[in-house]
Amino acid sequence: MTFPTGAPGDLADLIRSHPLAWLVTSGAEGFDASALPLVAETGPDGEVSALIGHCARTNPQVAALRQEPRAWALFMGAQGYVSPGHVSRAHWVPTWNYAVAVLTLEVELREEGTEEAVRQLVDEAEADRPVPWRMEDAGSRAPQMLSRIIGFRAAITDRDLRFKLGQDEDLPTLREILTGLEGTRLAAAMQRANAGRLGTDPQGSPRW
Template sequence: MSVFSPRSPADIAALVSGHPLAWVISSGPAFHATPLPLIAELDGEGTVVALIGHFALRNPQVEALRVDPGALILFQGGQGYISPELVTQEQWAPTWNYAVARFKADITFLPEENHDALDRLIEHMEGDRPDRWTAAAMGERYEPMLTRIIAFRATVRSCDATFKLGQDERPEAFAQILAGHPDGALVAAMREAAEV
């Protein structure tokens, strides 16, 4: 196991939850890649076992996935350049820190779940806002919109994740990066990766 491996399935689930926009890539008869927000389904141990989303029906990738349902789904979390100006260690070289998860999955289209897929996405994105938006606010526009999308479940076959967030740095260099890096989200991800 690499020093950059996630500590547990929960790290991967948190990356998907916190950064839900993924690239859904298929190769079928032609190469396709579509950015889509996805919601994770977890098993009892907190492992991502499926990803739920929806395509616009007019997207040519829908037909490609009907022919060949295999897909590569890529998530990217916090990331950024780490400049040597942050570190006093001599001959320290620049690097790039990042957290990514790569899922191989099989996609099944579920048009009967269009409503549920949208509700789950809206609920996740709206979170705990006091005046949470719901699909009901669309009124008569909602039902016709459902006919122009198609929900899907991407059943995960495998997952490979890399959390390269400074775990290999000397403690002094790591502390200097945390103290001086301007990207608060990346610094938070680095702090979390360092927690034991």
């Protein structure tokens, strides 16, 4: 089955809105996974080229990545059940809409990049706060904290993006579903994905 892959910049927005991803590795002990917040590194065209993150040095995945640097990052954005109760068409069947991404990575552990990796995450997470917290606010605790973690940069070598958000529905049905899901994150994502047909500004729509 072929899924819509979204417009340029959609992956970056998905990661900004839902930065907590599963980092999946495979080593001598088998598969392992950690839930880690990640930051998207983008090029001039807005495409995501790499992910920046950090994890505890005691995480078994650190040793696994030293042996085999390939990994997956799994992101899940807006998602939810769409009931036939939202649609007036006879015999319309239920479905599940979602925005997800599976990114294949080449991970480089970066001792010297640990502090910068943390700064990037903090700056991203604090960007909307009236008085953003900064690393300097940690005072003498910062060096101790940084000694327990290690930063990494993960270059994206392949991607599987699936933005199944009502693009295959006819316009009357899409509008009925949006009315039924009004106020939800899924509705906002569907509005953005179908902005051209709905005559709305995709940049003005809420994030995924």
